[in-house]
Amino acid sequence: MSCKRTTLAAVLAALPFSLLAAEPTLTPVVVTASKEQAPPLATTVDAAGVQALRAATSDTASLLRDVPGVSLYGAGGVSSLPSIHGLADDRLRIKVDGMDLIASCPNHMNPALSYLDPSNVGSLRVYAGITPVSVGGDSIGGTIVADTPAPTFAAPGQGSLFKGEAGAFYRSNGNVKGANLSATYATESFSMTYSGATAESDNYDAGGDFKNYGFTGRSGHTLPRDEVGSTAYETRNHTLGFAFKGGNHLVEAKLGYQDLPYQLYPNQRMDMLDNEQKRLNLRYLGQFDWGMFEARAYREEVDHFMDFGDDKRYWYGGGGVRGSRGVRHGQPAAPRACRCTAKARPPAPRSRPAST
Ligand SMILES: [Cu+2]
Known part of the structure; x- marks a missing residue:
């Protein structure tokens, strides 16, 4: 090895000094390409897409069933829980009209999207995984942004505008029926919209006997062998919205009310027999030379009642020993009821109301 090094040194020493000092000149190489389009961050289900999907469901979360990365945890008939890449529930941030609505019970029977009827959905956006700062926070799995239709105003010179929409549906499996109505009165600077929807279902039937x-x-209460117990529900949602527009400024006020007499859960040892929600949502949006400014304040109040519906009410155990509530094991027991109340207002996302 030492012999080779000596040889190389000798060759270098023999080269003229001017050759070693010369800088190599390279021809510039220019690479051109068109700017690559960034992949869309969010998957959107717009009003047209919702219209095609909603014929089969009264559960707004299930409108996301075709969005890549989203799956659904089945629960009550209008309360399935969306999951993004396996992360669900508190690992997702779900906003309805900018509000971080929260489930008021540990079973998450009344998730955020259950307060929005499919007929009142303007758009649904899903950020699966990486989420922009504007809709981030409490969003390890991603964010779902649900919006009702934006307020409409009369066109300049049109004077006033009145429009409405009514719909009804019937689905034979489960004898599901429902109706929705929306009406808007607007001028160039003022808009008022009412939208209401109701849906009611009996237990649905399986494809055949499964028990x-x-x-x-x-x-004394029996079910046919092909009927899936505890899948019935009845829900009513109402929204009244006011909007004022002046130049580049928009002020909105929305009042919401849900009256849900019952929603039964085939996957839980409890049913939701009454859920009442009242909400007030105020929003300001301003367009300025330097950008856009948006402010929102809202308040949500939930009265949530859990009990057993007709298809449950059973005391586990057996064999002649009385249970802690004085009921013989194996015998029907009196219902165990729980009334949960929750009040939420911003900043709500990180807080969970006390329940039970
Ligand atoms: Cu509950």
């Missing part, structure tokens, strides 16, 4: 018994646990 070899008919008892339900409630004394």
Whole structure:
């Protein structure tokens, strides 16, 4: 090895000094390409897409069933829980008209999207994974942004505008029926919209018998062998919105009310027999030379009642020993009720109301 190094040194020493000092000149190489389009950050289900999907469901979360990365945890008939890449529930930020609505019970029977009827959805956006700062926070799995239709105003010179929409549906499996109505009166600077929807379902039927018994646990109450117990629901949603527009300024006020008499849960040892929600949502949006400014204040009040519906009410156990509530094991028990109340106002996303 030492012999080779000596040889190389000798060759370098023999080269003229001027050759070693000369700088190599390279021809510039110019690479050109068109600017690559950034992949869309959000997947959007717009009003037209919602219209095509809503015929089959009264559950707004299930409108996301075709969005890549989204799956659904089945629960009550209008309360399935969306999951993004396996992360669901508190790992997702779900905004309805800019509000971080929260479920008021540990079973998450009344998730945010259950307050929005499919007929009142303007758009749904899903940020799966990486989320912009503007809709981020509490969004490990992603963010779902649901908006009702934007307020409409009369065109300049049109004077006033009145429009409305009414719909009704019937689905034979489960004897599901419902209706929706919306009406808007607007001038060039003022807009008022009412939208209401109701949906009601009995238990739905499976494709065939899936059990070899008919008892339900409630004394004297049986179900056909192909009927999926505890899948019935009834829900009513109302929204009244006011909007004022002047130049580049928009002020909105929305009042919401949900009256949900019952929603039964085939996957839980409890049913939601009454859920009442009242909400007030105020928004200001201004367009300025330097950019856009948006402010929002809202308040949500939930009265949530959990109990057992007709298809449950069964005391586990057996064999002649009385349970802690004085009921013989194996016998039907009196209902165990729980009334939860929750009040939320911004900043709400990180807080969970006390329940039970
Ligand atoms: Cu509950």
